[in-house]
Amino acid sequence: MAFELSPEIEVDRDDEGRVLLLRHPRSPYTPQRASLTEPSVTELADSYVAEVAPLYGLRIEGLDGDELGLHRETEKSVLDSTVVTYQQTLQGLPIWQAALEVRLAGEPPRVLSSSSTLHLGVELDAPARQDGPAFAVDDATAVASVLGIDPAADPEFRVNSTRRLVYQYDPALRFDPAATVSAGGEQFDHGPPVLPLAPIPRDIIPGQHYIVQEILFDHSAPRWGLVHWRVFVEPLRQAVLYLRAFVATQHACVFLSDPVSLSGKLLDGGTPAGELDPLRARVPLLGLDPPVAGTQALRGEFIALADTDAPTVAAPTTTTPFDFCYSAVTDDFSAACAYHNYDRLYRLVQGMGFTIAQYFDGTTFPVPTDHQGFGNQVNAAAHGNAAGNGMGRYRNGLARSGFPVGIADDWRVVLHEFGHALLWDHVNSPNFGFCHSAGDTLAVILNDPDSLAPDRYVTFPFTPISRRHDREVTDGWAWGGIRHDTQYGSEQILSTLLFRVYRVTGGDDADISVRRFAGRYLAYLIVRAIGTLTVTSTNPALLASAMMDADEATLDFEGQAGGAWHKVIRWSFEQQGLYQPPGAPVPVQQPGAPPAVDVYIDDGRGGGYFPYLPDFAASPDVWNRWAADGGTEHQQPIPGQTNYLYARVGNRGTQQATGVRVRIYQGDPQGGLVWPAGWQPAAAEQNAGPIPPNGRTVAGPFAWNPSEKPGEAVLASVSAAGDVSNAETVNGPIAHWRLVPFDNNLAQRTMTCPPTAAVSLLTDDSEPPDQPWRGLFL
Secondary structure (H helix, E strand, O other), rough: OOOOOOOOOEEOOOOOOOOOEEEEOOEEOOOOOOOOOOOHHHHHHHHHHHHOOOOOOOOOEEEEOOEEEEEEEEEEOOEEEEEEEEEEEEEOOOEEEEEEEEEEEOOOOEEEEEOOOOOOOOOOOOHHHHOOOOOOOOOHHHHHHHOOOOHHHHOOOEEEEEEEEEEOHHHHHHHHHHHHHHOOOOOOOOOOOOOOOOOOOOOOOOOOEEEEEEEEEEEEEOOOOEEEEEEEOOOOOOOOEEEEEHHHHHHHOOOOHHHHOOOOOOOOOOOOOOHHHHOOOOOOOOOOOOOEHHHHHHHOOOOEEEEOOOOOOOOOOEEOOOOOOOOOOOHHHHHHHHHHHHHHHHHHHHHOOOOOOHOOOOOOOOEEEEEOOOOOOEEEEEEEEEEEEEEEEEEEEOOOOOOOEEHHOOOHHHHHHHHHHHHHHHHHHOOOOOOOOOOHHHHHHOOOHHHHOOOOOOOOOOOOOOEEEEOHHHHOOOOOOOOOOOOOOHHHHHHHHHHHHHHHHHHHOOOOOHHEEEEEEEHHHHHHHOOOOOOOOOOOHHHHHHHHHHHHHHOOOOOEEOOOHHHHHHHHHOOOOOOOOOOOOOOOOOOOOOOOOOEEOOOOOOOOOOOOOOOOOOOOOOEOOOOOOOOOOOOOOOOOOOOEEEEEEEOOOOOOOOOOOOOOOOHHHHHHEEOOOOOOEOOEEEOOOEEEOOOOOEEEEEEEEOOOOOEEEEEEEEEOOEEEEHOOOOOOOEEEEHHHHHOOOOOEEEEEEOHHHHHHOOOOOOOOOOOOOHHHHO
């Protein structure tokens, strides 16, 4: 049975029209659709793959006696979401970062989306299929020779593991892109280490597939100490096609939540103790191991302070009363901050409902953490483990060169490094394939709610890093723009668009509790989404889809229902240049295209979600009339008799909206307006449309009867094929202010109903006279 596309299915394609992603939470692939009775997750995923394979261009065909295929490789779960990965193979060998992934949720399971990084039309390098000179991959001396390493000069050099795979050579990715950024650019002082490799032979062709030997090895690098590495060697030519050190770095300088955010003053790492010490907060150090022989060390459940890298700066220990309290301008203070801040990260994730051992299944705890491991450098790093599938160690330097304030003092910098820790366990790299990490975003959204910083758009206000999260798409800060560099430029693209999500979902509210929830829920969605990604995360659309899936799969987060944010997430990625239409100019300098169908009722934002609307209950496109006369001016409803509501519906999508239906509800503002219990149908559902792209139509009249209460809230909800209102899909009871402004399918208007004594003054064809009661209720 073929999987057929419909308006309910969101399709993302590359520039050549090949399908990259199918997202269909409104039309899930269920056991009933697959004709399976109580299938396992993998059985349902297998059935789904068999149906969608043609859409992804998948063909099992011969290549001169070789065969392309799919092999179900992994299944991993995060909360109630599961990802099943089908590795693409050639001659039985895995093709690097080529896979079909299926995302499921719920019980019984249902498929919500899938994505492809499959390589189509693979042409294998002909000499690779012939017998050639043997390359002794298990011979450390032979490996060292290919890498240009003198084993005698590095007694720690060691080959950890090897395997054969197929790799499509890309000269731009031979070295870590971050290693090519100049010291004057937005990079750490030294960047990730590289090796002085021999040039690529001329007969190695970019874009060609080669059978290579993957080698994981240990080697000490200047200024870095012992580092774990991955290399791909084409064995016939003994050419190194790909090299990565398992490290990630971040240039920063700051404090517990960074002194600028705490004080509102422009402080830095050279600020004296007299100004920094008053900003310290006394907090408990959680999870510490018990004292040994009366001595307490900074070692615990998740983090262990260790002197892993030069210079030798021992972490402090203490005896009863076990108080690690020091001046802010000391190494000991940095050690206490390093333990608390890195430990705090894992407890943050744990507090969101994730099981640490399951989520970080490649990491061995406690993670070694060096609070002063960069000498006089302003630097921080998140080193991977030897297998490249989890955290190996955290390493921290100074907040300002020549001054004793440590960089681990700054919660923002530590959050950035944690962005790499999330990726190591799931993407097996410190970076996304399209962006450095989501660490900057975490630093921003979890600090902004309480920040006093003069400029809220400076990502690291305590450091000289020129990173911001208010970058304009017209200046090239777009997916596909001139700033899309897979490293720090793209990290600012991501932090800009996700900070926008945070702002319009509560980050711009005057209530600090609303701001805090907005930041925390968005951080949860990031963590949950990354937990469903794999090594194939080379496209920002995959992260966008994973975050939308995470929202829609969340039943409850801290007492709030999930499923209300996914449209804002999609819109914000669109605003930053994703989802460009075919033939759009490149490099990108404009927002992307809206979904195929995107019906809306204007709340004053033209179908978008910016700016944040603290008062959203005054939609101009929902209005009342005393008669079914088609009039467009709002008349305050008259209680005790039939009134008539109208709603103007638009379509900002790229295709005609069909199956458009509008529902009207009424509720008492004094009752809280929690959806759905606080609302009752006010009139029968009506069909509207079809509506062409950028078209608008008026639905109504809806005959309804206002109550005798002085205030009446009216909620209009529109759905269409391919764009269903969140009111029909949200995962549980939810306050109207957490539902309505985050879905352009919904619009609310709270109306004033005159008291009964004034009703006799009104006629069917007149406006209410100017009476004193009007001023009391308008």
